[in-house]
Amino acid sequence: MTDREIVERADAAIAEEFELDPGSLRPEALFREDLGLDSLDAVDMVVVLEQAFGIKIGKDPAIASIRNVGDMHEFILAKKRGLEKNAS
Amino acid sequence: MSARGDKTCIVVGAGLSGMTAALLLARRGRAVTLVEKKAAVGPTLRGFSRKGVHFDTGLHYAGGLSPGGPLLRYFSLLGLNDLPLAEFNPQGFDRIRFPDAGREITLPVGCDALTDALCSEFPADVAFIRRYLRELKNAFYASPLLRSDENRPFRTDAGLQDVFFPASTDKARADRGFHAGFRNESLDTVLRKGTGNDLLRAVLSIHSLLYGVSPEEIPFLQHARVAGSYLEGVKTVRGGGKRLVETLEKRLTEAGVDILRGTAAKGFHLSPDNRINGLELEDGRLLPADDAIFTAHPALLPALLPPGAVKPAFVRRLLSLEDTVSSFTLFCASEVPVPALAGNNLFICFREGPAPGFRPTGAAAAGPFYISGLPLGTRDVVPGLPPDACGSVIPPGTGRTAYDVPSDAGRTVSVLPPDADRTASDVPFGAGDPVYGLPADCGGAVPKHGHMVFAPGHADSCKAWARSKSGNRPAAYGHFKAETLDSVRSAVLRHCPELASLNAMDGATPLTYRDFLESPGCGMYGTKHSLHQFSPLPATRIPNLWTAGQSVIAPGILGAIISGVTACAFVLGPEAIHEELAACRCFKP
Helix, strand or coil: CCHHHHHHHHHHHHHHHCCCCHHHCCCCCECCCCCCCCHHHHHHHHHHHHHHHCCCCCCCHHHHHCCEHHHHHHHHHHHHHHHHHHHC | CCCCCCCEEEEECCCHHHHHHHHHHHHCCCEEEEECCCCCCCHHHHCEEECCEEECCCCCCECCCCCCCHHHHHHHHCCCCCCCEEECCCCCCEEEEECCCCEEEEECCCHHHHHHHHHHHCHHHHHHHHHHHHHHHHHHHHCCCCCCCCCCCCCCCCCCCCCCCCCCCCHHHHHHCCCHHHHCCEHHHHHHHHCCCHHHHHHHCHHHHHCCCCCCCCEHHHHHHHHHHHHCCCEEECCHHHHHHHHHHHHHHHCCCEEECCCCEEEEEECCCCCEEEEEECCCCEEECCEEEECCCHHHCHHHCCCCCCCHHHHHHHHHCCECCEEEEEEEECCCCCHHHECCEEEECCCCCCHHHHCCCCCHHHCCEEECCECCCCCCCEECCCHHHCCCECCCCCCCCCCCEECCCCCEECCCCCCCCCCHHHCCCCCCCCCCECCCCCCCEECCEEEEEEEEECHHHHHHHCCCCCCCCCHHHHHHHHHHHHHHHHHHHHHCHHHCCCEEEEEECHHHHHHHCCCCCCCCCCECCECCECCCCCECCCCCEEECCCCCCCCHHHHHHHHHHHHHHHHHCHHHHHHHHHHCCCCCC
16 A cells, blocks of 8 residues: 555545545644544544554554644554554 | 423433432432333342342442442442441452462452562562552552542543644643553553562452453553452442342432333434434333433444434444453352352462453353352351242241241341342341242252352354344354353363352353343443553533443443443532532541
8 A cells, every 4th residue: 555545545534434524634734723623533533543444553642642634644654654564 | 401490311221320320410409310221220230030049240249348448438429328238258358269370369358468468479579569559559549539538539621631632732732642541551561560470460460350351451550440449348238239229229219310111212312503302212202301321331322323413433433342351151059158159259260360361262161260259247058948948938927937947057047039039138037027938949948149150251252143132042052052151160160179069050151241231242341441442431422411331431330330420520510529429428437
């Protein structure tokens, strides 16, 4: 999976599960201020990403520093790279 | 609003957390309706009877029941002060047998006594044992919900607020990272860092069997919330969970709670501003509601919400929550007292510790096993009643009260009612007693209490029969159940021959628990409190709907009560709960 495909899949899953306009998911868009999501949604997002990519995230402390869509992309890309590294 | 003008609150599910919430809300002037699908409230705590033997499925033993202890304070809050308590052996409330090590470790009641006992068993680990037990106690009392000297125990604004998606201006907070609880390590990690002794690790993680999550997955802090309670006041209610639930039911009635038994909830009704304004029942009735508390298994909540009421991600998460472990269980009775289970519970575990039992591949017969004992002072099982006593009912007014049969110890035995719906310890005896009879098949002896033998079980093992319902399971399931339970019995007797007098009267599988506990994933204690998943919070995405139950705060008697209290703190405001708790603080200083 290329980075671009990963980002697209993450965006699609989040737009659908949080009923957001896909166009609003610009990398600089802040989840709290721009997209109206809160702490409760963040917890749900973990499960959305886990199921979109078939991976386990759980209570990864890195989630707490996700503030905008770009942070989320970085997070999931790092997660995927970490898994590939472990597999190889 | 009700006719009286009070705000109405609906509580779905009359387990311990639901009853707790209903009682507190009614006492603070709410018009409360408590809706329970099963025919009686508190079905798990109430237990069941077979041939006159009662099995206490909800309450085996609890900690924190010493004077001033946290559970006793919550009992006091619920008006349960008059419940008679029964102690376990202070020198050893739990015995842990390690067949592969040829050792048996006994856990005494009290932090100092436990420290001394473990230090004497594991002299090379004295420093670690002292540090660990101090940490366990500190972690237990770190919760403001358990600390008696906390002035403002309930803060509904604490928790997740602003922890995730921190405001863009609050970078410092984001860098500080998580809520303290999330940085937590697993119990297993904490123990491995502290000691290389596998037997000691097994002893210190044995109570994971009482909340159903592997030591490898349970955050140490969460473990402490359960295991820490066993450091003081290990007791049970005389008469068991059944007496607890019957007393609570009385309090609910006194407080004016409208209890709907045998009534299933069909769906919440929402107003255009997405607030709950009613609950539709399966029988077609519609109850109005200003607030609602849902206490059933979290995975059952989405089906009660209209489409579009919450975002799909919320539903997805509730449906994805992993359950605690399930069990294959033998419900046994003995006609003679079992010394190995008198005044203590018994665990059978291997050097590896309890973790293998939590793995889905673990076979039931491989253990570990937990066998429920009886508290001190339980009247002995007395054989040798006259044969004509069996199946008889002693009519009122005949002057005959109960069969007075002297036991070996010179005591008098009370007898069981014919409907076998009461435990022997409930039965008063002596002059002027009411009428009691004996079960027809008692065989000339009155077995008074049951012992339960719990082996680990997993939902997957029963997958093939998941669609079947209790009372209508296929024959293949019957064979599987019998074989598995037989293998459990053989294994337990191999490791513990002194339990040979236990006769299995019934058995349970993960499917039994799924249906009996209304637990879709077969878990014994709701969903897992785990390092790997976020437990449901009291607040939901609907502003006047809250959740409570074992899955929300913590499992067990204490966890369920506290979760009910916490939900009320959201409905009534924390000040109201603070007042209620402050009022009962003086109970038995």
